[in-house]
Amino acid sequence: MSNEQLVLSLRGECPVCAAGITPPGGVEETEILTCPDCQSPLVVDGFEGMRLRLSEAPLIEEDWGE
Amino acid sequence: MATIALLHSTIRAEEKLLLEAARSRQAVLKPVDIRTAVFGPGHFPLDFDIALERSVSTVKGTYAVAFIEACGLPVVNSLAVARNCQDKFQTSLLLHGAGIPTPRFALVFEPERAIQAVEALGGFPVVLKPPLGSWGRLLAKINDQDALEAVIEHKEVLGTPPQKAYYLQEFVRKPGRDIRAFVAGGRTICAIYRESGHWITNTARGAVAKNCPVDDGLRTLCARVSEAVGGGLLAVDVFETDAGLTVNEVNHTMEFKNSEAPTGVSIAGAVIDYCLSRLEGGSS
Numbered sequence: 001m002s003n004e005q006l007v008l009s010l011r012g013e014c015p016v017c018a019a020g021i022t023p024p025g026g027v028e029e030t031e032i033l034t035c036p037d038c039q040s041p042l043v044v045d046g047f048e049g050m051r052l053r054l055s056e057a058p059l060i061e062e063d064w065g066e
Numbered sequence: 067m068a069t070i071a072l073l074h075s076t077i078r079a080e081e082k083l084l085l086e087a088a089r090s091r092q093a094v095l096k097p098v099d100i101r102t103a104v105f106g107p108g109h110f111p112l113d114f115d116i117a118l119e120r121s122v123s124t125v126k127g128t129y130a131v132a133f134i135e136a137c138g139l140p141v142v143n144s145l146a147v148a149r150n151c152q153d154k155f156q157t158s159l160l161l162h163g164a165g166i167p168t169p170r171f172a173l174v175f176e177p178e179r180a181i182q183a184v185e186a187l188g189g190f191p192v193v194l195k196p197p198l199g200s201w202g203r204l205l206a207k208i209n210d211q212d213a214l215e216a217v218i219e220h221k222e223v224l225g226t227p228p229q230k231a232y233y234l235q236e237f238v239r240k241p242g243r244d245i246r247a248f249v250a251g252g253r254t255i256c257a258i259y260r261e262s263g264h265w266i267t268n269t270a271r272g273a274v275a276k277n278c279p280v281d282d283g284l285r286t287l288c289a290r291v292s293e294a295v296g297g298g299l300l301a302v303d304v305f306e307t308d309a310g311l312t313v314n315e316v317n318h319t320m321e322f323k324n325s326e327a328p329t330g331v332s333i334a335g336a337v338i339d340y341c342l343s344r345l346e347g348g349s350s
Contacts, residue, residue, distance in 0.1 A: 028085070030099055031077040043076060057076070062226065063124040065200020066301065066317045 012052030016040040021054065032057050069094040070341050071114040073130050073141075075101050075121045079323040083334035084120070091338050100126055105133040116341050117141040120319055124152050124198065127319065142341050143298035143318045150295040151318035155197045155233050157295065164294040166287070167312040169305070170236040173197070177218045181211060183234050190214075191237040198228055200317070202268035207237060238305045238312065243267060245278050245304040245311075248322065248333055250340040252292040254285045256329035269324050277328045287311050299340055 012021045019037035023044075027033070031044045033054070041057035070088065072095050074081055081097075088095035096114055100121055103110055110133065117134050119141055121127030128148050131141045143151075150156055154171075161168040172183035184192050194206040194217060208214045221229050244267045247257040257280050262273035269275055278284075284304065291302050291313055301320035305312045322333040 026082070028077040028082060028097070030074065030097075031082070061123065062228075063126075063198060064122050065124060065203075066319050066321045 009050045010047075010052055011050065012042075012044075012054045014038060014040065014042060015055055016042075021052065023052070027052070067092055067094055068116070068342055068345055069096055069114040070338070071117040071134075072097045073100050073117050073119045073121055073127065073134075075099065075123050075126060078122065078321070080321055080334065081120055083323065083326070084118070084337060087332060087334040087338045091335070091342070093338055093342060095338070100130040103130070105129065110134075110137075112137055112139060114139070116345055118337070118341055119143060119148070122319075124148075124200070124319075128152065140344055142337075142344060143300075144296060147296040147298040147300075148318050151300070151316045153197050154195055154199075154315060155231075157316050158233075158235075160294045161291065161313055161316075164290060166290050166294060167310060169238050169312060169314065172234050174232050174234070175230065177215060177222070180214055180218055180232050180234065183232075184208075184211075184214065187234060187236045193235045193237050194218075195233045195235060196229055197231050197233045201270040202266040204229070205266055207265055237265075238307060238314070240265070240267065240305055240307075243273075243306075244314065245284065245306065246275075246325070247278075247280070247284055247288045247302045247304060248320065248325065248331075248336070249288045249292050249300040249302055250336050251297055251299075251343070252289045254280050254288045255333065255336045256280065256325070256331040257284060258325045258328055270321075275324045275328050277330070283311060287313065291316060299337055 014035040017038035029044055033042045042054045043057040045053040045055050085095050119127050119131050131145045134141050135145050155173045158171045170187045174180050174183050191207055191209045194208055196204050206217050243259045243261040247254050257278040258275040259278045260267040260273040267273045288302050295316055301317040303314040305314055326333055
């Protein structure tokens with residue numbers, strides 16, 4: 001299986017609306033994704049095999065920035 | 067092969083570009099989620115050659131940098147640079163002290179003093195900013211005394227203590243854009259125009275990035291800014307005025323995902339190259 005196929009096989013479930021989520025490309029732990037159904041910002045907590053562990057992303061805090 | 071610790075909180079598009087750039091340069095970029103680290107002697111594994119601080123949280127990033135520097139390892143950017151850039155008042159003081167053109171500014175703690183400060187800045191309009199803040203958030207263009215009193219009263223009642231340090235800046239009329247220059251060790255690697263019909267020209271607030279040719283004037287100005295704040299990797303925000311270029315702010319954990327395409331420059335690659343050059347004894 002190619003790396004691209006592996007990425008496409010990754011799946012998770014939105015913790016807010018339970019929609020199935022397949023990330024569009026390579027995904028990293030702690031990356032922020034947006035649920036395509038409910039638009040909730042989600043964070044990748046980790047991987048269990050080909051399953052993404054997702055939770056609601058932290059809200060922007062006062063000291064966030066560049 | 068050099069190992070660079072990527073000190074991060076949430077992974078953004080920039081960090082993914084950095085991971086890709088490191089892979090193509092035979093460098094190991096080791097992600098370290100600083101939110102889950104224990105920064106105490108003997109607790110934190112110092113299994114890298116240099117650290118690159120990319121935390122979206124300024125507070126957490128600064129503590130991580132302080133710890134790793136104290137352990138004797140280099141960090142990009144250094145603690146001194148982080149402190150000089152994260153606080154707008156500190157940055158303004160350094161720019162002013164170095165004779166670099168920058169908008170007039172003042173910092174006050176009392177509403178009555180704010181009115182005095184505005185008079186000293188040349189009158190309304192002025193811009194009220196949190197000294198610690200980013201992405202154009204909580205900026206207020208204050209057009210008259212009524213608005214000044216109202217905004218400060220809200221901050222006095224609702225704000226956290228850092229929000230009650232009132233940094234005021236002369237309002238600079240811009241030609242619908244400003245310039246963001248990306249600087250590595252004093253050298254300007256590329257620049258963008260940030261175009262917007264709004265007076266706030268952060269790309270985080272919807273401004274459009276277009277390539278800005280780097281001429282000698284911008285190059286020299288950015289080299290002076292870099293020297294004033296301590297070098298490192300910087301994003302220098304510059305206004306074009308009738309009197310010439312003037313430096314608004316300096317960012318020390320720059321975001322650049324919208325700037326690589328218009329400039330054609332791999333900023334992520336330049337960041338990794340700069341870290342590797344520091345290991346080879348390059349300049350700060």
